[in-house]
Amino acid sequence: MPIKPPVTELPINVAQQGFYEGFTKDVTITGKLAVGALIFWAIAFPAHAASVLQAVNGMILATFSYWYVYAMAFFMLLCFGLALAPVSGKLRLGLDDDRPEFSNFSWFSMMFGAGIGIGMLTFATAEPMYHFASNPATIMGLTEGGAANNVRDAYIWSFTHWGFAAWAAYAVVGLSLAYFCYRRSLPLTIRSALTPLFGKMLSGPLGHVVDVVAVVATVLGVAQTLGFGVEQFIAGLARIGVGDWLYATGPDGETSSSTLAIILALVVIMGASTLSALSGVGKGIKWLSNLNMGLSFFLLAFFLIFGSTFFGLTALFVGMFDYVLSIPGTLFTVWTRDGAEVGDALANWQGGWTIFYWAWWIAFAPFVGLFLARISKGRTVREYVLGAMIIPSVMCFVWFALVGGTAIDLELSGVAGGAISGADQSDQLFAMLAVMLDDGLALLMSIIVVVLLLTYLVTSADSAVLIINTINAAGDEGPKARMHILFWGAALALVVGGLILAGGLGAIRTAMVIGALPFSFVMVLMGLALIKAIYRDSLRLRHGLPTTHAAVVAAE
Template sequence: MAPKPPLMDLPIKTAESGFYRGFTKDVTITAKILVGALIIWAVAFPDAAASVLGGINGFILGTFNYWYVYAMAFFVILCLGLALWPASGRLKLGMPDDQPEFSNFSWFSMMFGAGIGIGMLTFATAEPMYHWASNPATIMGDTTGSSADNVRDAYIWSFTHWGLAAWASYAIVGLSLGYFSYRRGLPLTIRSGLTPLFGKALSGPLGHVVDVVAVVATVLGVSQTLGFGVEQFISGLYRIGFGEWLYTTDAAGEQSSSTMAIIVALIVIMGASTLSALSGVGKGIKWLSNINMGLSFFILVFFIIFGSTFFGLTALFVGIWDYLLSIPGNILTVWAADGTEQGDALAGWQGGWTIFYWAWWIAFAPFVGVFLARISRGRTVREYVLGALIIPAVMCFVWFALVGGTAIDLELNGDANGAITGAGQSDQLFAMLAVILEPTLAWIMSVIVVILLLTYLVTSADSAVLIINTINAAGDEGPKARPHILFWGAALAFVVGGLIIAGGLGAIQTAMVIGALPFSVVMVLMGFALIKGIWLDGKREAAGVQTTVDEAALPAE
């Protein structure tokens, strides 16, 4: 008996008139209520919000740590399996005659900018430095923190967090949407990726829940990214001479960003991003992306010329080798608190770093996944998976090796004399520039970094607003009603500001880990739906059953 044709029609009701014209009201209004409630709670009751979120976060880290680790391992294995499996690898994300819209260089550039951006400027220095001081090897006594024998372990974990696992989580969402939207004509929204499992039921409340979860996860994931960026932006403004008002010092002598600094930074960032979002992808976002690429390349060349190039290149090649050898063990290892000093320390380290990253990438996946699907039409599954996993990961490794390697080398040889180690996470890049360069040149480079950081922040925020509206509009990129763009721009600003004021970056991290959990379930189901969909399509092709929608039925470009 021949298998049935696949589902090629998933009607999603949208409003035909009024304020929500073109939008799915059940998704849009529910998401706005949830995000608005979080903002009001965090601003009106910061202590209670921080306490409750912290308690939930502790429960998740202690109960669902296995889930996060094994879910990410599943994404990596599935992506590589689909690329290597001949029956799936040759399939196109689109019609058989579709060709890629973008050149390979443009495609790689856009993937890197969408998935990395802000994180490179903060973590390319901070993460190798942190792991150089402390990582599982130092906790277990195998290496000594902040010494030459710990450099290789520092890069194993830096590459683990920013390597294949991160990009596999993005790739799963993008592959699922690209496959079911461009081959079957389904809406470019998250629920379409689950159609092999739930069918037409996704037209109703079940599908609405999936899209709401995706919107909330996106808001929290992007807020986490913006939170790190805001803190580094404030550090940069302080370095280039904007004044002492940017920081406050508490009774214990701890320095933190002032409320006024956070407000000013968010007004600048979100104001610019909202204007960019209103101008659309073809104007503001494209213009900013071009600036990002140019300045990023300039900074990377600067470190190749003035940084510890030999040390960095050694860290790069040795680190990639060590990382590849470590994958089978690290990707499946879960450390649970067992009441011993070492066991509890390992569990705490994994919760603060690996689980945090896995949640961050999952929360960021709806945003990056929709974007990857939009730019990958016409590519084969194999081409898409290998391109989306390997090239961006290698670019991350280059940044971490050259920028972070320079920082480690400066501390190892005594030139920095603790100036980089003693700086806060958001300030370490600027501290390193102050060590490498004389004051005037350090100031000029700091200005360039601040400009690049601002353009990355604006690009991430305005792209997120447009993707959120795409999901809310049942996959239609058309509706760009100004009030909805303004709402989500303001919502991102208030989530970031409210949670930072409520409990610093830790509060955003906590909320994100919580928000990522339900979407991680959606992503795992998307993985199984992909397997089922591709497997059944193979059987359909063998039986002569149509597997792609009639091109005449597709919406016009």
């Protein structure tokens, strides 16, 4: 039976003139309508939106917990399998003579900025502290919350959520896009990764649906990230003395960010990010990336020198050892409600943490994955997978161990006196700085954190706008019409603001879990398509047939 040649052409109709010149109207307009409808619903009918989103979220957690857990396990096993298999590991993401465009250091630095960023500032303190107080081991009575014997379990789950599985989700999307774009010369857009399964059918409505799902998932995934960042930005402004008006007390006595503070934060963040996106990758985004990289290493060095260094380094190495040993169990475990107190508590914990994270990484995967593909041309599959999964994971572990470890040590030793554990999630990093330093130095470091947070927020938002436009433009990074950049910048701000006003960060979390579900199916299909493509390429190599296709560049 002859081996069919791979699909090397995927024509996607784009407008040749007018407002949508260079863009796929079906994808762009549908995506705008979907996001616009969500914004209108959240702002015009906040109570109804919150209740419906919560009901759908409950249904998803009850029905699709197994799906999310097993899908993430599939991504992780697939990545390591492709990297370690001799046939696939040596394949190059590009033509045979292509070599990496960026040095290893630059490549690692860009991956660090793309996938970690804001999360480190919020969760490097908050997540170890939360799991130190409560995790499955404490629920089952194996350890005591807030005690020294619970530190190791706290880091097992912190590393589980931010480790190999998270980066496997990003790596699958990036690997699929890079493989089909640089080896097949297909457009750098999500639908291209499904060509081994659906062929040229993806030029039409099926492909449009895939790209629209990716756009909506990206908006909601980035909105979740921006939502956490906005809350922490407001907490930082309060710490440096901007004013009491940043917070409001509701009828139930609960204190939360005021509407005015949310609007101010979003105007500053999205205004700066839109200006950066308009300036392009080579100017605004590059300058901001360099700034936040420098400030990130400064902050990390501060905790390495002045934090609980021995405690943090012990947590790092013991935590990594425990984490690796725990992977076979944590990767496939699903807790479901069984009517018993412990069983229901475990299911609630997993839904609020692990399932939430898996949905977040899946929703964020089109954004980070497309970026990883853009910077990885010329690398082998083995080099790409191991670099894109292990190095960023270890950087996450370092942050969690040094920053979160300092917070835990200050609480264990009694120095903090509950000041860190009693603070809101968005305020815990600032609370720790206040415990560690005198008022003047704490103010200075808080200002540095606020500036770093702002640069990460702006970088994430402007990069997301450009990635969304790349998908809408059928993979062409060229057309970035000013009005489309302004629209998506405003849309992101309104999604974040509307959902926060509708139900706080919980509303964003709920919308994101729902939005990630359709794209999780797309990602599983991407993984299956990649397996099929690599298998077929191995047969072509065995028969001396070409496995790559160079794009034909038209003469000017």
